[in-house]
Structures are given as C-alpha cells and as structure tokens.
Amino acid sequence: MTLFLSDPDFHQPLASELPEGSRRELPGLGWLxxxxxTQTPLLAFARQTLPQIIExxxxxxxxxxxxxxxxxxxVLPDDQPxxxxxxxxxxxxxxxxxxxxxxxxxxxxxxxxRRRHLLRSLNDDIVPFTPHSSLVQCFLTSPETxxxxxxxxxxxxxxxxxxxxxxxxxxxxxxxKAAPSRAFAKVIESELRLGRQIEAGKTxxxxxxxxxxxxxxxVKRGANVIAIDRSELREDLMRxxxxxxxxxxxxxxxxxxxxxxxxxxxxAAPQRxxxxxxxxxxxxxMRHFIVTIKFKGADEYPLLExxxxxxxxxxxDFRLTRLCANKNEVCAFGSLQPx
Ligand SMILES: C[S@@+](CC[C@H](N)C(=O)[O-])C[C@H]1O[C@@H](n2cnc3c(N)ncnc32)[C@H](O)[C@@H]1O
Numbered sequence: 001m002t003l004f005l006s007d008p009d010f011h012q013p014l015a016s017e018l019p020e021g022s023r024r025e026l027p028g029l030g031w032l033x034x035x036x037x038t039q040t041p042l043l044a045f046a047r048q049t050l051p052q053i054i055e056x057x058x059x060x061x062x063x064x065x066x067x068x069x070x071x072x073x074x075v076l077p078d079d080q081p082x083x084x085x086x087x088x089x090x091x092x093x094x095x096x097x098x099x100x101x102x103x104x105x106x107x108x109x110x111x112x113x114r115r116r117h118l119l120r121s122l123n124d125d126i127v128p129f130t131p132h133s134s135l136v137q138c139f140l141t142s143p144e145t146x147x148x149x150x151x152x153x154x155x156x157x158x159x160x161x162x163x164x165x166x167x168x169x170x171x172x173x174x175x176x177k178a179a180p181s182r183a184f185a186k187v188i189e190s191e192l193r194l195g196r197q198i199e200a201g202k203t204x205x206x207x208x209x210x211x212x213x214x215x216x217x218x219v220k221r222g223a224n225v226i227a228i229d230r231s232e233l234r235e236d237l238m239r240x241x242x243x244x245x246x247x248x249x250x251x252x253x254x255x256x257x258x259x260x261x262x263x264x265x266x267x268a269a270p271q272r273x274x275x276x277x278x279x280x281x282x283x284x285x286m287r288h289f290i291v292t293i294k295f296k297g298a299d300e301y302p303l304l305e306x307x308x309x310x311x312x313x314x315x316x317d318f319r320l321t322r323l324c325a326n327k328n329e330v331c332a333f334g335s336l337q338p339x
Contacts, residue, residue, distance in 0.1 A: 002037060003050040003147065005030040005168065010322060013301050014045040029089060042161050042308045044301070044320045044330045048169030049162040050137050050149035057145050061099065064140075065106035071150050072136055073115055080153055081123040082134040085167035089139045089146075099143060128195030129157040129165055139168075161319050164193070171324050180234045183265060184213035185325040190290040190333040193319060198223050203259040205286070207250035207276075208266025212237040214290075218263070219243055228253050251276055255285055262286040270295055270303050277307070277332055281314040290333040292326070307332060 003026065006014040015023065015031055022034040030046070037051055058064040068084070076082050086104055088096025111119035129135070131154040140146040156163045174188040191197045198204060200222030206215045209225075212233030218225045225243045227233055228250050237243055246253070250266045262280055266273065270293045277291045295301065304320060311332065312318045318334040 001053050002033050002035065002040075003030060003053045003149070004033065004040075004043060004046040004162075005048040005050070006045055007047055007322070010045045013298060014043065016301065017043050017045055037155075037159050037162070040162065041312070042318070042320045044304055045322055046162055046169075048137075048164050049159070050147065051151045051155065051159075051163070053147050053149040055145075056138075056148045059144055061102045061106050062110075064103040064138075064146075065110050067148065068103070068107050068136065068138060069110060069115065069118075071148055072118060075150060075152065076118070076121075076134050077132070077153055078117065079121060080132040080134065081121050081130075082118075082136060083123055083126075083165070085135065085137045087139050087168055089141050090143075096140060096143075100140065126165055126167075129160050129163075131157045133157060135163065135165075137167075160317075165195075166192075173325050179216050180211040180213040180237070182213070182325075184217050186265070186292065186323055186331060187214050187217045187263065187290060189323045189325045190319075190331055193321065193323075194288075194317065194333055194335075196288065196335070197221065198261055198263075202261060204261040204263060205253070205255055205259050207253065207262070207264040208268075209233055209245075214263050214265055215243060218261070223261070226255070226259075258284060259286050260288060262289040262291065264289070264291040266292075267294060270300050274303060274307055278310055281311060281336060284336060286336065288333075288335045290331060293330045293332060295328045295330075304330065313337075 018031055018033055019035050019039050024032045026032055056067055058067050086100045088100055090096050133156050134153045135151045135156040137149045138146060171189050171192055174185040198218045198221050202223045204218040204223045204225045206225055206227045208229055209215050209227035210229040210231040210233050215225050215227045215237055219240050219242045227243055227245045228248050232238055238245055273293045280286055314337055316335045316337050320332050322330045
C-alpha cells in the first residue's frame, strides 16, 4: 500500500491524478492506493508519498521507539544513511509534537545500547536524497495509533519526484521583506526541493519578470539576469549591473545561446506555459528551469498530463509540484538531460 498525502483543498485533484480503482480515502490526509509507485511517476498535487505503508499501534513512547527499531533493524542497508520523518496528525497544540520528539529520543537511546551502527547512519539533516538514502516515515493519528512507511535505498532517490526529503513534504514560505513581492518564495522553495541553487556567475533568463522578485533572488546570488516583461522591474533592479531588461513577448524571446537557468512566472493560460517549457527543453535552451503553470479552474489540471509524458525523457531531473508557496498554480522545475 502507498499513501499519498494531499493538502486540504487539493484532495480531489490528487484523486484524479491517481490510477482509477483501488484507492481509498484517509479523511483529512489523502489517498491509500494498492498500486505501486511505477504507476504514479509524477503527482503535482501530492504533498508527500509514503510507500509500503502499514497501520500500526503502540501504547507508550518506548513501545513506539521499539516499533521504529523493529521496522528498520536488519531491513536498511548496512552503513548507508537513513532519515526519519516523524510527525503528529492529531491535536492542535504541542502535545503531538512533543510526543514525537520523545519517541525520537527514546529510539536514539535504545539504538545507543543495542544497534549503534543504525544510530551512526541516522542522518537528522534535511538534505537531498542520494542513491544510498533510505527514508522512514511515521505519523501518529492519536497518541497510540499511526502509520509507518519504510522506503529502502535507492527508492527515495529514484522517486524523488514524489517522495520529498522534507518531513510531510512541507517547506515554510521563505521571508524577505526587501524582495519586491512574496513571489520570490517560489524560487527558494523550488531550489530547496531540487537541491540546487542559482549561483554566482550563472546566466538566467527571467520571463514575465516584473516587478522582479524572481530576478531579485538571482541578482542577489550574483547571477547575470536577462529580464523579459512588458513592464519594468523595481527601480533598484533596473539599475543593477547584473540585470539587463528587455521589453519583449515572453513567448517569442529566444536566448542567443544556452543559458544556465530559465525562470518563468508569466501570467498566461496553462497550455501556453506548458508549450513554452517544452519548446525550451526541446531546443535545449537552458540547463535548469523553474516554470509556473497558472490555472483559472480545476478543469484545467488534466493539461498537466502532457508535461508528465513529454518532459521527463528530456530531463535528468523533472519535478512537477504544487509548491507550499503556490496558490492555484503548479511549478515545473528540474534540469535538462546533459549532452
Ligand atoms: C506574476 S507576474 C511575475 C512576477 C515575478 N515573477 C516576480 O516575482 O516579481 C507575471 C508577469 O508576466 C508578465 N507577462 C504576461 N504576459 C507576458 C508576455 N506575453 N510577455 C512578457 N511578459 C508577460 C506580466 O506583465 C507580469 O509582470
């Protein structure tokens, strides 16, 4: 069984992305499916995926710690890193969070006494998966009940399009009061999910750039930006020696040579943004990309199928996710297949 977690308002859109038939709703959480992950390559509306999940119970903190150790001992590959995402799905206050913290500590104490090698290979940092990473996810639906999933390497890496390295797939909105708008948070979140940042000296094309918060991130990092829009960007960005502004149609602009990044947040019908991304990928105009697909209504979500089919063969890494920082939008981001 696999559990696909959704955000509250995106329960039905996620259901329509899953294969017909064998799915069951876990109210308030998402969908349980008997299908294995090969049938669900990309899911724009899944917040997190928990493969091989089982329902479980434990009467105390120590009993939870034992459940976790039983689930991993002799199961995880020796001397390879593993991550534990443990969170509550009940209650309003801190009680559930505190319980999870106590369970984590109890598990570590027990591992110190009996299976030190497992403690040594437990990595508490949130880092992108490598082919050697395993992931254990456990959430409590009450102090004594919950669900447990163990995804053994290389699965988390291979399925990083739907299995997030962030607990529950959640990334808080980035804050920066100096940015021209809060939209900059979409770039930051995409970079975090990708495990790759726009870096100093890189070339960036920003389509639909005004008022400039995506360009702002790139300029601040020391990248060189070509910003395309019909309206100018904020004054300080227009003066930046790192930014060249061109009044042009985002859908007609072609860079003179391959650029490191395409970033695109243009307001347009979803099919236009999808076509734009596929054209840039097909013509190998950029190495990496972050592109927003904006929707007016849920009836447009099936348009994403074309991206799910056509983009992955052109890419070394392709993600399609409704970011925590997205409203009625989805972001496509990733890296082109190298030559
Ligand atoms: C949501 S805003 C972009 C916000 C920007 N990413 C930021 O963070 O400041 C969308 C922009 O797309 C621009 N736009 C829409 N259609 C365009 C087109 N065909 N060519 C160029 N720009 C376009 C609009 O002028 C608008 O500034």
